[in-house]
Each structure stands twice: as C-alpha cells, then as structure tokens.
Amino acid sequence: MRTSISKTENLRALIDGEARRAGFDAVAVTRPDAIPLAPARLAEFVADGFHGSMGWIAETIERRAEPSMLWPEVRSIVVLAMNYGPDHDPRKLQARRDRGAISVYAQNRDYHDIMKGRLKEIAGKIVAKAGGDVKVFVDTAPVMEKPLAEAAGLGWQGKHTNLVSRQHGSWLFLGTIFTTAELEPDTAEQDHCGSCRACLDACPTDAFPAPYRLDARRCISYLTIESKGPIPREFRDKIGNRIYGCDDCLAACPWNKFARTASEAKLAARADLREPPLAELLSFGDAAFRSFFSGSPIKRIGRDRFIRNVLIAAGNSGDAALAGAVRALLGDASPLVRGAAVWALSRLLPDTEFAERAATALATEDDMTVRDEWLSAQPAKVHA
Structure with a gap:
C-alpha cells in the first residue's frame, strides 16, 4: 500500500x-x-x-x-x-471612441x-x-x-x-x-462571491437573467464573435467600441485586486492590438485582415464579421471623420458589411445627405437585409 x-x-x-x-x-x-x-x-x-x-x-x-x-x-x-x-483596466478604452476595444484574451x-x-x-x-x-x-x-x-x-x-x-x-x-492514472483529488473550492453583484451590474446588455446564469444571445462576446448575421439593433448602441468580445463583467470582479499581471511575455498584449484606430481597421480587405491577425484568435471569425463589428463601433463613435471610410464599404461584396455600413453611416451623416444616399442605394440594392437596413436606419432620414 x-x-x-x-x-x-x-x-x-x-x-x-x-x-x-x-x-x-x-x-x-x-x-x-x-x-x-x-x-x-x-x-x-x-x-x-x-x-x-x-x-x-x-x-x-x-x-x-x-x-x-x-x-x-x-x-x-x-x-x-x-x-x-x-496591466490595466480594459474598460478605460471605452472612452476613446475612435479606437477599437479588443477583449484582453485576444490581444x-x-x-x-x-x-x-x-x-x-x-x-x-x-x-x-x-x-x-x-x-x-x-x-x-x-x-x-x-x-x-x-x-x-x-x-x-x-x-x-x-x-x-x-x-x-x-x-x-x-x-x-x-x-487513466489514479491521482488523489484536490479539495473543491467554495463560492466566495457573497452578496457582490459587480459583474452583473457591469454588463452593458443585461445578459445575466439571474446570478450564475448567462443568456449568450445578449452577451457582447457572443454577438461580436459567435453570431454570424447582423447584430440585432437593440444591442448596437450598447456595444460601444467593443469590436471583439467584452471584458466588462471580468474586469468588474473585486477579486482582481489580487491578480498579477500576466507572467508570460507571450500573453502580454500586442502593442497594435491594445487600442487600434477604427479608421485603419475599416480599410482592411481579406488579405490585410489575415496578415494583421495572423496567429490571433480574431482571425477565426473572418474579415466580414470583423468589419461588421468595426462598423458598429464607427457608428457609435460620433466621429464624422470616419464617414469616408464607412461610405467606401457601402459597395462591399459582403451584404453583412454593407448592412453594417448603412447603420454606421446613418449615425455619422447629416439627415439630408443620408436620405440622398439611401434613395440612390435603394434603386440598385437587391439584398433584402441591406435594403432593410436602409429603410430601418432612422426612417425619417430616408423618407424626408
């Protein structure tokens, strides 16, 4: 024995x-x-x-x-x-609306x-x-x-x-x-959350119907990574400048005060992914996307879904200087990108200019999801 x-x-x-x-x-x-x-x-x-x-x-x-x-x-x-x-609170980047916020794990x-x-x-x-x-x-x-x-x-x-x-x-x-080896098991950990609900209150989209329960369909990480179609309109404003994932519930946890910065250099953020400019990201074609995100988990969602996310962030930026880069994507081959560009542009252009572009686009656009974006993006602008 x-x-x-x-x-x-x-x-x-x-x-x-x-x-x-x-x-x-x-x-x-x-x-x-x-x-x-x-x-x-x-x-x-x-x-x-x-x-x-x-x-x-x-x-x-x-x-x-x-x-x-x-x-x-x-x-x-x-x-x-x-x-x-x-080595920082990732939520601080949300104040810089001309930059894209990428979840820490994917940097x-x-x-x-x-x-x-x-x-x-x-x-x-x-x-x-x-x-x-x-x-x-x-x-x-x-x-x-x-x-x-x-x-x-x-x-x-x-x-x-x-x-x-x-x-x-x-x-x-x-x-x-x-x-298959027999090993002595360790003792299970106990729950130490107590009455704290910091993580639940931090969620921008109310993705937690109850403590310890997550409705992924409302989670920004799901919406920007797993979801393949247009992001539901009810969540677009709340996404802010988060272009891949969301760290809010993690970053809000009080137990993080005991956490050390990542011990490995390989886990430290790439400098170009800490706060990438939206204007630069909007210019990515497929080849540039694949090159820039080589070795990154972001590469797995593909260029079109990523640009969709960046366009939502651009629409939330309030930065009219991005309108030119967004307009260039109205002719993109991907309906997913075109639709997101319509929504972003509706947030960045004056009413009259957007209405003029909508009238022109609706005369030739044959994708129903993109047509719906033109008609739904502040209808008063379209029908003015």
Missing part, C-alpha cells in the same frame, strides 16, 4: 513541477464524476435557448456534461490554469496554440512515469473546464459564470489533461 501511495505522490510531484516549468500558474486534480450538478445546469441552459446559434453545445450535450461520456477510460483529470491578467497569440503544446509535453511525462493513456483538451472539445476547475479547487464559477480565483481574479485560461 505504501508503495502505491508513493507512486501516486511522486506522479503528482512530477505533474506540479512540469506545470510550473511549462509556465502554468496553477494546477489541481479532480475526478471525472466530480461535477454531478453540471448536466442539469447545462440542460437548462440549452432548454432556455441561452446558447443561441451555438448548435454544437446542444449536439454534444451528453458528452459535454459528463467527462466519462467523452472518454470512459478516464480516471483522473488534471486541470491547469494560466494567468492572463492585464496576442491564440491561447489554444500557446497552451496545447505545453499540455502535451506534460501529458507525455505522465505516460512516461505512470504508463496508461492521456488526452489533452483546451476549450475545443466538449469539456466543461470551469466546473472541473472548481471541483479541482482552482477557483469557483462566479455570478458571471466564469472562473474566479482568490489568487488570479477572473483572468485565467484553462486546459485539462484526462489520464
């Missing part, structure tokens, strides 16, 4: 040491059956339609809810976290690329030490990392549904290693 315990202890010591060497800020272990409440919560989320157009969540609900459904051989789950805390290389290779290295060391088999996941498979991280003791799911740590606040990337 003592030999078995020693082997387990030695394996855990190896995992902890390799995690530190690989740049992870926290590591803990849990069992695959440690999140019994997760399936019902996930089912409720989907039943209420809060997942929006993210159909893959509903399609993988059974495997996502229970780790053993994803891989029956798993005996232990190693959860690792990497701190990406910013450098794609964290999937940064973490996955390191997790594979650690997983390889586990196999070399203990044998058996392993699988590595970083937010791209049906794994509920946040409930698992809570069960492992790395933090707790706050009222904004993200993981909160007493050491790192709300700024943690998560990855998991599923292993």
Whole structure:
C-alpha cells in the first residue's frame, strides 16, 4: 500500500513541477464524476435557448456534461490554469471612441496554440512515469473546464459564470489533461462571491437573467464573435467600441485586486492590438485582415464579421471623420458589411445627405437585409 501511495505522490510531484516549468500558474486534480450538478445546469441552459446559434453545445450535450461520456477510460483529470491578467483596466478604452476595444484574451497569440503544446509535453511525462493513456483538451472539445476547475479547487464559477480565483481574479485560461492514472483529488473550492453583484451590474446588455446564469444571445462576446448575421439593433448602441468580445463583467470582479499581471511575455498584449484606430481597421480587405491577425484568435471569425463589428463601433463613435471610410464599404461584396455600413453611416451623416444616399442605394440594392437596413436606419432620414 505504501508503495502505491508513493507512486501516486511522486506522479503528482512530477505533474506540479512540469506545470510550473511549462509556465502554468496553477494546477489541481479532480475526478471525472466530480461535477454531478453540471448536466442539469447545462440542460437548462440549452432548454432556455441561452446558447443561441451555438448548435454544437446542444449536439454534444451528453458528452459535454459528463467527462466519462467523452472518454470512459478516464480516471483522473488534471486541470491547469494560466494567468492572463492585464496591466490595466480594459474598460478605460471605452472612452476613446475612435479606437477599437479588443477583449484582453485576444490581444496576442491564440491561447489554444500557446497552451496545447505545453499540455502535451506534460501529458507525455505522465505516460512516461505512470504508463496508461492521456488526452489533452483546451476549450475545443466538449469539456466543461470551469466546473472541473472548481471541483479541482482552482477557483469557483462566479455570478458571471466564469472562473474566479482568490489568487488570479477572473483572468485565467484553462486546459485539462484526462489520464487513466489514479491521482488523489484536490479539495473543491467554495463560492466566495457573497452578496457582490459587480459583474452583473457591469454588463452593458443585461445578459445575466439571474446570478450564475448567462443568456449568450445578449452577451457582447457572443454577438461580436459567435453570431454570424447582423447584430440585432437593440444591442448596437450598447456595444460601444467593443469590436471583439467584452471584458466588462471580468474586469468588474473585486477579486482582481489580487491578480498579477500576466507572467508570460507571450500573453502580454500586442502593442497594435491594445487600442487600434477604427479608421485603419475599416480599410482592411481579406488579405490585410489575415496578415494583421495572423496567429490571433480574431482571425477565426473572418474579415466580414470583423468589419461588421468595426462598423458598429464607427457608428457609435460620433466621429464624422470616419464617414469616408464607412461610405467606401457601402459597395462591399459582403451584404453583412454593407448592412453594417448603412447603420454606421446613418449615425455619422447629416439627415439630408443620408436620405440622398439611401434613395440612390435603394434603386440598385437587391439584398433584402441591406435594403432593410436602409429603410430601418432612422426612417425619417430616408423618407424626408
């Protein structure tokens, strides 16, 4: 028995040491059956339609809810976290309406690329030490990392549904290693939110119908990243200058006062993504977009959806100097871009000029969504 315990202890010591060497800020272990409440919560989320157009969540609900459904051989789950805390309050950029606000996590290389290779290295060391088999996941498979991280003791799911740590606040990337090795689990973390509702009150679009519940369809991160069509008009004003994601609920968390700035240079923001000028971004064609965002998660949404977001920000800027760049996009090949350009222009041009352009455009525009934008963008201007 003592030999078995020693082997387990030695394996855990190896995992902890390799995690530190690989740049992870926290590591803990849990069992695959440690999140019994997760399936019902996930089912409720989907039943209420809060997942929006993210159909893959509903399609993988059974495997996502229970780790053993994803891989029956798993005996232990190693959860690792990497701190990406910013050195500033990202909400301050919202006052600079001529600039685009990009979520902190997307201001450098794609964290999937940064973490996955390191997790594979650690997983390889586990196999070399203990044998058996392993699988590595970083937010791209049906794994509920946040409930698992809570069960492992790395933090707790706050009222904004993200993981909160007493050491790192709300700024943690998560990855998991599923292993057939038997490891002693760590103690689950307790909820320390108390009566605080700072994250809920910070949400610009009221995306939290209740504490610990998120309606993704109202979330700016969903609207600017996952949603493929025109952004609903009711949310456009509230998006402000956020062109990719939203950090408001994370940045409002009081536990961030204990968070350190990201320890790795690879997680620090690219200088050109901290506060990019909207005028420059509006000029991007597909090739320029792909080049500028090479290695960035932003590249995955494609140029048209990104320019849609930038146009919403331009419309909210109040900066008439952007009108020229917006007008140039009225002839864009993408109806999604043309429609967003119409809305932005309606906010930047004088009434008479917008009405004249609308009359000309409606004579030739054959896409119904774009025509609807012309007719709906302050109708008094169009019919004056």
